[in-house]
Amino acid sequence: MTTVESPPDSAPSESAQRSTPTEAELAAARKRARRRASSKNWALFLLFAGPNILLILAFIYYPLISNMYYSTLDWRLGSPTADPVGMSNYIRFFTSPSGLEVWRVTAIFTAGAVIGSMVLGLLIALVLNKKIPGRTAARTAVFSPYVLSGVGVALVWMFIFDPQRGALAHILAAFGIDSPAWFLDGDWNLVMVIIVYVWKNLGYCAVVFLAGLQSIPKDLLEAATIDRAGAVRRFFSIVLPLLTPTVFFLLVTNIIFSMTNAFDILRVMTPSGNGTNTIIFEIYLQAFGQYNRAGYSAAIAVVLFFTLFIITAVQLRFVERKVHYQ
Amino acid sequence: MRNSTLSATWKGTAVFGMAALVLTACGPDTSGESAEDQVADTDWSDVEPADEITFATNHPGGSEDQENELIEQFTEETGIEVNVITSGADYEETNRWFQTGGGDNADVIVLSDATWFPNYLNGALAPVDDLLEAADVDSSGYVEALYEDYLYEDHHYGVPYARSTPLFYYNVDHFEEAGLDGAPETWEEVAEYAQTIVDEDIASYGYSFPPSNEYPAWGLANLVWGYGGGWSDEWDLSMVSSDATAEAIEFAQSGVQDGWAHVSASSQTDDFSSGVSSMTIQSTGSLGGILEAADFEVGTAFLPDGPAAEGETPTGGAGLMIASASDPEEQLAAAMFVGHMTSAESQAYFSEATGYVPSHQDADMSSVYEEQPQFETAVEQLDRARVQDHARVFLPGADLELAETLQDVLSADADVREELERVQAEFEELYETELADELE
Numbered sequence: 001m002t003t004v005e006s007p008p009d010s011a012p013s014e015s016a017q018r019s020t021p022t023e024a025e026l027a028a029a030r031k032r033a034r035r036r037a038s039s040k041n042w043a044l045f046l047l048f049a050g051p052n053i054l055l056i057l058a059f060i061y062y063p064l065i066s067n068m069y070y071s072t073l074d075w076r077l078g079s080p081t082a083d084p085v086g087m088s089n090y091i092r093f094f095t096s097p098s099g100l101e102v103w104r105v106t107a108i109f110t111a112g113a114v115i116g117s118m119v120l121g122l123l124i125a126l127v128l129n130k131k132i133p134g135r136t137a138a139r140t141a142v143f144s145p146y147v148l149s150g151v152g153v154a155l156v157w158m159f160i161f162d163p164q165r166g167a168l169a170h171i172l173a174a175f176g177i178d179s180p181a182w183f184l185d186g187d188w189n190l191v192m193v194i195i196v197y198v199w200k201n202l203g204y205c206a207v208v209f210l211a212g213l214q215s216i217p218k219d220l221l222e223a224a225t226i227d228r229a230g231a232v233r234r235f236f237s238i239v240l241p242l243l244t245p246t247v248f249f250l251l252v253t254n255i256i257f258s259m260t261n262a263f264d265i266l267r268v269m270t271p272s273g274n275g276t277n278t279i280i281f282e283i284y285l286q287a288f289g290q291y292n293r294a295g296y297s298a299a300i301a302v303v304l305f306f307t308l309f310i311i312t313a314v315q316l317r318f319v320e321r322k323v324h325y326q
Numbered sequence: 327m328r329n330s331t332l333s334a335t336w337k338g339t340a341v342f343g344m345a346a347l348v349l350t351a352c353g354p355d356t357s358g359e360s361a362e363d364q365v366a367d368t369d370w371s372d373v374e375p376a377d378e379i380t381f382a383t384n385h386p387g388g389s390e391d392q393e394n395e396l397i398e399q400f401t402e403e404t405g406i407e408v409n410v411i412t413s414g415a416d417y418e419e420t421n422r423w424f425q426t427g428g429g430d431n432a433d434v435i436v437l438s439d440a441t442w443f444p445n446y447l448n449g450a451l452a453p454v455d456d457l458l459e460a461a462d463v464d465s466s467g468y469v470e471a472l473y474e475d476y477l478y479e480d481h482h483y484g485v486p487y488a489r490s491t492p493l494f495y496y497n498v499d500h501f502e503e504a505g506l507d508g509a510p511e512t513w514e515e516v517a518e519y520a521q522t523i524v525d526e527d528i529a530s531y532g533y534s535f536p537p538s539n540e541y542p543a544w545g546l547a548n549l550v551w552g553y554g555g556g557w558s559d560e561w562d563l564s565m566v567s568s569d570a571t572a573e574a575i576e577f578a579q580s581g582v583q584d585g586w587a588h589v590s591a592s593s594q595t596d597d598f599s600s601g602v603s604s605m606t607i608q609s610t611g612s613l614g615g616i617l618e619a620a621d622f623e624v625g626t627a628f629l630p631d632g633p634a635a636e637g638e639t640p641t642g643g644a645g646l647m648i649a650s651a652s653d654p655e656e657q658l659a660a661a662m663f664v665g666h667m668t669s670a671e672s673q674a675y676f677s678e679a680t681g682y683v684p685s686h687q688d689a690d691m692s693s694v695y696e697e698q699p700q701f702e703t704a705v706e707q708l709d710r711a712r713v714q715d716h717a718r719v720f721l722p723g724a725d726l727e728l729a730e731t732l733q734d735v736l737s738a739d740a741d742v743r744e745e746l747e748r749v750q751a752e753f754e755e756l757y758e759t760e761l762a763d764e765l766e
Contacts, residue, residue: 076722162591
């Protein structure tokens with residue numbers, strides 16, 4: 001195949017000028033093509049993602065931003081009028097004795113619930129990781145409280161804790177111990193709901209820990225055994241370091257869950273929140289309890305949102321770097 | 327680069343600005359204007375009742391069938407259709423439903439003695455005096471103390487419907503075993519009888535006080551009034567820390583310390599019904615449940631007298647309110663409906679099925695007395711009914727403060743006078759922050 005090339009110094013003919021696009025025209029055409037492709041991509045994106053984005057905007061971001069706006073109002077629930085008060089609701093929550101009490105209760109409940117669930121969950125996972133008869137049934141039994149209704153769990157435990165007729169009172173009486181005033185004393189109230197929350201959630205921790213334990217290479221443990229490392233040494237030198245991703249995952253999720261998912265148990269077992277008003281329960285009590293403080297409640301909700309936001313950010317940015325991965 | 331950053335900033339500002347505008351439009355009015363009172367300006371002689379109204383109810387005392395029966399009667403008599411909305415399982419849920427938007431849908435709503443006042447402050451309730459008159463409902467037939475519960479600033483904002491009072495319950499079998507003759511008439515006798523029962527080892531406790539979730543400020547109002555005290559004297563909040571109030575609470579605290587009384591863990595009804603204790607005070611509405619659960623003979627009596635006053639009985643339960651958001655036509659139909667539901671015949675029927683006391687003086691309860699003679703005590707006791715103290719029913723959060731304080735004081739060795747002074751300070755702060763601007 002031969003091609004005839006024009007001399008480089010010869011001027012192009014008129015027809016050649018019309019048929020050969022200039023660089024500017026080519027660039028414009030490329031731009032138009034890119035725009036068409038981009039428009040097409042955007043159309044496809046909006047077609048598939050648009051409905052979801054609209055739903056997320058309507059049901060997550062709109063309420064979230066609305067709540068932030070309400071948190072700047074002195075507003076009684078149901079009132080058609082409200083007074084703008086700026087940051088007063090936030091200042092009140094961070095400085096009033098009742099607000100500080102909420103932080104104290106939340107800290108104790110979270111620490112008790114997270115440590116209790118994780119320590120007991122790990123111990124149970126270690127047992128369930130052994131080849132013992134009825135292991136599958138035991139795993140099911142341990143996990144089942146996690147999927148039970150919190151309301152049902154709370155009602156059953158109320159019968160157990162009843163100091164007059166409860167099973168626990170009878171067991172304690174057999175040892176000559178009087179039942180504590182579980183429902184009447186604020187401190188015992190808090191201990192009671194922590195016990196119930198841990199009982200309900202340790203199955204989740206046990207199952208996650210079990211998955212972590214089963215991913216530990218057996219050759220490492222066998223090598224350690226050959227090197228005469230005892231069970232305790234193997235646990236602290238091999239098992240626990242290799243479980244750190246699981247530990248930190250559970251730590252973060254348990255902190256978040258204990259701050260947000262305990263409402264059903266708290267509401268049923270201690271309806272007025274005597275000593276158990278954690279931050280999530282306080283949001284409810286302030287708005288829908290006797291006070292009807294919708295604006296103040298909204299401010300507490302915003303504080304909870306940012307608290308969880310920070311915990312999650314710390315987990316993503318800091319904790320993961322410090323965790324040992326295989 | 328700088329331009330694009332600026333552009334993003336401006337876009338962000340614009341989005342937030344738009345969001346603020348939208349939120350301001352959708353949220354509460356921050357201009358400070360209150361809702362208009364339609365009722366006062368309406369010439370009711372020109373208004374025709376609506377053909378259809380909506381009734382929001384939690385079916386107090388499991389009364390769904392009875393309410394439907396009464397509604398059918400009403401529709402037959404007037405031709406007005408009534409749409410029923412089950413607005414919650416209890417008074418608190420119904421109140422929440424109404425406060426969070428239900429007011430736009432309901433014409434008549436069931437609200438309790440402790441929840442109607444915030445709705446009044448929200449401007450959500452219509453005064454019923456003129457409405458009842460326009461609907462030819464004679465309000466003079468209601469039990470006065472029950473109707474006066476809804477009186478504020480010269481207007482009534484509800485009509486007594488599913489009403490109750492506390493009643494004194496005692497275990498007749500325990501009393502016979504202890505050689506006690508009849509119910510105690512004074513609080514001193516309550517202490518004496520309870521001590522005898524404990525000394526004779528007949529029951530663990532002679533008397534059960536209510537825990538914080540069983541409205542102890544309601545159950546103990548009779549004791550406090552009996553000593554000449556109270557939770558407040560209208561808006562004089564110093565009454566709660568007066569010597570008389572403190573003496574009454576000290577008497578109750580000494581009962582727990584001496585062992586003749588205790589504070590129930592979850593419900594005084596359960597402790598009494600199961601024989602853990604021999605006496606308690608609980609709502610008349612609990613009579614049916616107690617008779618069903620108890621395997622002993624249950625006695626009922628008037629609330630005990632105190633050293634300073636005869637056994638006064640606090641009122642309780644719920645009333646029927648008319649929504650201010652409804653049109654005048656709907657409000658007039660609603661008033662006719664309210665009149666029907668609270669007539670002497672309707673109240674006798676409703677009371678017989680639920681255990682609530684009839685709110686109409688002319689309700690014929692003779693057939694109920696034959697089956698449940700204990701109920702007669704509850705109805706006769708209405709002569710001693712007294713409207714509740716402002717602090718408990720009107721001051722947001724005060725009942726909760728009282729409930730937690732009473733539970734703490736009775737179940738521990740806390741200094742009563744110090745605690746009541748703290749409660750008074752708390753009441754004053756609540757009044758200043760929650761009510762003062764609107765009431766003054």
